[in-house]
Amino acid sequence: xQDGNHIWAIAEEYVAGTITEAAGAELSNRLxxxxxxxxxxxxxxxxxxxxxxxxxxxHFRGTLKDAAQKHNAARKTIPLRTHYWRTxxxxxxxxxxxxxxxxxSFSTHNKSNTNQxxxxxxxxxxxxxxxxxxxxxxNRQNAAGNTPTAAVKYSGTGFALxxxxxxxxxxxxxxxxxxxxxxxxxxDYYKAIVKAFDPNTDIAVLKVEDExxxxxxxxxxxxxxQGKTGLGAHIYTVGYPDDDMVxxxxxxxxxxxxxxxSMQYRMELPADPGQSGAPVLDASGxxxxxxxxxxxxxxxxxxxxxxxxxxxxxxxxxxxERISLPHTNRMGRLDREMQIQKLAQYTCSVKxxxx
Amino acid sequence: xxxxALHSEEYMLAALAKGERVATEEIYNRHADTICRWVxxxxxxSTDADDIYQEAMxxxxxxxxxxxxxxxxxxxxxxxxxxxxxxxxxxxxxxNQPSELSxxxxxxxxxxxxxxxxxHHEREAxxxxxxxxxxxxxxxxxxxxxxxxxxDRSMTEIAAEFGYTNPENAKTQxxxxxxxxxxxxxxxQAK
Numbered sequence: 001x002q003d004g005n006h007i008w009a010i011a012e013e014y015v016a017g018t019i020t021e022a023a024g025a026e027l028s029n030r031l032x033x034x035x036x037x038x039x040x041x042x043x044x045x046x047x048x049x050x051x052x053x054x055x056x057x058x059h060f061r062g063t064l065k066d067a068a069q070k071h072n073a074a075r076k077t078i079p080l081r082t083h084y085w086r087t088x089x090x091x092x093x094x095x096x097x098x099x100x101x102x103x104x105s106f107s108t109h110n111k112s113n114t115n116q117x118x119x120x121x122x123x124x125x126x127x128x129x130x131x132x133x134x135x136x137x138x139n140r141q142n143a144a145g146n147t148p149t150a151a152v153k154y155s156g157t158g159f160a161l162x163x164x165x166x167x168x169x170x171x172x173x174x175x176x177x178x179x180x181x182x183x184x185x186x187x188d189y190y191k192a193i194v195k196a197f198d199p200n201t202d203i204a205v206l207k208v209e210d211e212x213x214x215x216x217x218x219x220x221x222x223x224x225x226q227g228k229t230g231l232g233a234h235i236y237t238v239g240y241p242d243d244d245m246v247x248x249x250x251x252x253x254x255x256x257x258x259x260x261x262s263m264q265y266r267m268e269l270p271a272d273p274g275q276s277g278a279p280v281l282d283a284s285g286x287x288x289x290x291x292x293x294x295x296x297x298x299x300x301x302x303x304x305x306x307x308x309x310x311x312x313x314x315x316x317x318x319x320x321e322r323i324s325l326p327h328t329n330r331m332g333r334l335d336r337e338m339q340i341q342k343l344a345q346y347t348c349s350v351k352x353x354x355x
Numbered sequence: 356x357x358x359x360a361l362h363s364e365e366y367m368l369a370a371l372a373k374g375e376r377v378a379t380e381e382i383y384n385r386h387a388d389t390i391c392r393w394v395x396x397x398x399x400x401s402t403d404a405d406d407i408y409q410e411a412m413x414x415x416x417x418x419x420x421x422x423x424x425x426x427x428x429x430x431x432x433x434x435x436x437x438x439x440x441x442x443x444x445x446x447x448x449x450x451n452q453p454s455e456l457s458x459x460x461x462x463x464x465x466x467x468x469x470x471x472x473x474x475h476h477e478r479e480a481x482x483x484x485x486x487x488x489x490x491x492x493x494x495x496x497x498x499x500x501x502x503x504x505x506x507d508r509s510m511t512e513i514a515a516e517f518g519y520t521n522p523e524n525a526k527t528q529x530x531x532x533x534x535x536x537x538x539x540x541x542x543x544q545a546k
Contacts, residue, residue, distance in 0.1 A: 005530040047485075047537050053420075054482045055504040060374045060416050064409050067376075067383040072405075074384075 007037075011044035015052070069259045154354075157239035157278040157291070158182060158206065160215045160346040161314075165208035166323050168310060169277030169350045170292055171197045174204045177352040182208065184215065184348045185245070192350075196317050201263050201309040202292050205323070206350070216345035221330040222281065224307045225288040229265075231255055237269060237291055238340060239278030240349035246275070247340060250302075258295065263309040265289050271302040277350060280304050285331025285339050364430050372419035383412065386431045390438045397442060407445070411438040414475045433468075440472040488540040496532035503529060 010027060013019040019027070031038045156173030160166070167182065174180050180192045190208045197204040229235075229252060236249040250269030257264020267280070271291050280289040289304035314323055331339045370378030390411070391404035399407065411434045418424050426433055489497055495517055502508040502516065514525040 004534050005527060008530040008533050043537055043541055044533075047533065047540060050481060050485055051500070051504045053478075054485060055507075056374065056420075057413065057417065057482070058505060060379070061409070061413065063374055063376055063379045064383065064412055067380040068387075068405055068409060070380060071384050071387050 007040060007044055008048075011041060011048055015045055015048045073259045073261075154352040155240065155274050156276040156350045156352070157274065158348050158350040159277075159279040159287070159343075160220050160348075161205065162220055162324055162326060163214055163216075163218070164324075165210070165213045166195070167192070167206050167208070167348065168290065169204055169206060170290065170305075171199050171202045171204045172292075173276050173350055174206070174352055175199075177354060179353045180206060181351045181353070182206070182348040183351060185344050189351075195321070196313060198309075198313050201305050201313065203290065203305060203310055203313050205313065205317075215348075219328070219330075220326040220346055221342045222279075222285050222287050222346075223326055223329045224311060225282070225286045226308065226311065228255065228306055228308060229282055229288045233288075234283050235267065235269065235280050235288070236336070236340075237271070237275070237278045237280045238343055238347055239271070239275035239291065240347075241272035241274035243349075245344055245347065246272070248275075253301065257303045257305070258293065261303075263306055264292065265304050265306060267302045267304055269302045269304075274349075279343070279347065281339075281343070285329055285334070285343075364426070368415075368419050368426060368430065371416060374416070379412075382430060382434075386434050389431070390435055393435070394438065394442055398446065399442065403442075403445070407438050407442050408434070410441050410475075414441075414471055417475065417478065418471060436468045437472060440468050444472065444476075485540060488536055491539050492532065492536055495528075496535060499525075499529060500532055500536065 010019070010023065013023070014027065027041075031041060154173060156169050158167045158169035158173075161168055174194055174197070177194075180194065181189045182192050183189050190210055190213055192206040192208045195205045195207045231252055231254070233252050234249065235252060236247065238245055238247050240246070248270045250267050252265050253268045254266035256262050257266055265280075267289075269280070269291075271278070271294055275291050276293070278291040279287045280291060282288050287307050289306050290310065291302060292305045293303045295301045295303065314325070317323065331342055334342070367378050367382055371382055387408060390408045391401070394404035394407050395401065414437050415430070415434060489500060492500070499513060499517055502513050503510075508516070510522040510525050510529070513529075514520070514522045517525065517528075519525040519528065
């Protein structure tokens with residue numbers, strides 16, 4: 001059996017290309033003189049190459065399957081960002097209502113045809129462009145200090161990571177933005193910049209440009225859950241589908257999200273466009289996920305990316321830009337109403353402008 | 356922080372050959388809709404479409420393993436042509452009758468794509484035979500070889516997992532398993 005093993009050792013080195021010159025010379029010599037050995041060696045080499053080839057291909061098929069799942073997921077979930085901003089002009093409002101209705105009826109009709117989806121959105125875009133002039137004029141009249149000067153393209157929700165101006169929202173909310181503003185509970189605008197993002201998990205970390213900006217007095221009252229919260233846990237969220245903050249509650253309905261994405265949860269939790277990036281908290285006031293998308297098929301299901309993914313993104317940032325997170329939870333003993341009151345101070349609307 | 360850059364086709368292909376995730380997804384996303392739509396228009400359902408397109412990606416991947424490989428056309432064109440060939444072949448098998456490759460464009464006259472598809476089918480048959488041989492091998496050989504080749508475990512890890520006293524012993528066992536695999540595999544082929 002010694003020779004049996006030896007031939008494999010040589011064949012392995014030969015296939016890997018790590019064979020020494022001396023051994024290589026000896027090998028080619030033997031291959032020429034010993035026909036039986038040459039045939040065996042040939043089989044061994046072929047087998048090793050096939051094993052390796054099959055394994056490499058299997059790996060690739062795995063990657064491919066992931067890519068396919070992701071691709072199909074992107075087509076089948078509607079990001080909640082397509083929230084169209086309210087305008088002051090009545091004429092514009094009427095036009096908007098028409099297009100919004102078209103959009104709504106489309107999404108309830110549940111068409112799988114994504115082309116139709118994009119076409120409809122495009123129409124909204126066109127109508128909007130013709131309104132821009134009116135909106136600009138209005139905005140110019142109100143222009144004072146920090147107020148943004150163009151119409152809002154998208155809006156989402158964001159919430160504080162700490163009280164040094166860092167906050168988090170969805171990547172799809174700020175994707176392709178020319179400028180990003182946040183609007184806090186009091187209605188004040190602050191300009192923000194994107195500090196880090198991960199398109200895969202759909203998370204973006206923003207920082208308010210104003211160094212003196214604080215969400216409220218005192219530290220952020222909630223903490224971030226490290227692991228994953230269990231099936232059936234009661235959860236709630238606050239977000240800004242429009243000017244007013246909206247509260248929703250529900251439960252975790254699956255431990256994995258869209259297409260078994262383990263970085264996500266599936267939730268029975270009402271969510272509307274504009275609530276992308278909203279914090280999802282457990283009963284004791286720990287942030288355990290971020291609202292991301294809504295399936296267009298299963299009706300009530302909302303998908304939220306886990307706080308674990310957020311912590312991973314924060315961890316991957318360069319050491320000198322490390323963001324300190326709150327350590328103590330000040331909400332655990334409060335009743336729900338008080339929790340929300342506290343949370344509201346650290347939650348904001350994220351408004352994205354595109355030219 | 357991740358950065359998404361637009362790369363040349365050569366770069367993408369080289370990255371694909373290495374099985375890099377980002378490049379694979381990028382290429383996948385670029386042509387998925389067009390090709391899947393075509394399959395569905397030609398009598399396939401969405402599962403067929405996904406299968407065919409993924410198979411075409413595998414053909415490209417295998418071709419790209421060869422360092423001398425140069426694409427003479429765009430990646431998208433290649434994938435589309437290969438997908439068409441794969442799909443017509445599949446239809447042919449299903450209906451058990453020769454279906455005509457619609458000769459409306461020049462790519463059907465290009466033998467290159469057909470050769471690639473044929474080579475691919477031969478390779479797949481070969482891998483299937485090997486998988487079957489691997490299953491016949493029995494334990495612990497089957498698991499041991501899979502651990503080494505499919506799960507990229509080192510001999511040290513394998514020694515620990517399978518209870519060998521040291522990596523050298525595990526290696527000897529691996530060679531014995533390979534010898535048996537060779538007997539089964541080439542025995543089957545000889546028939």
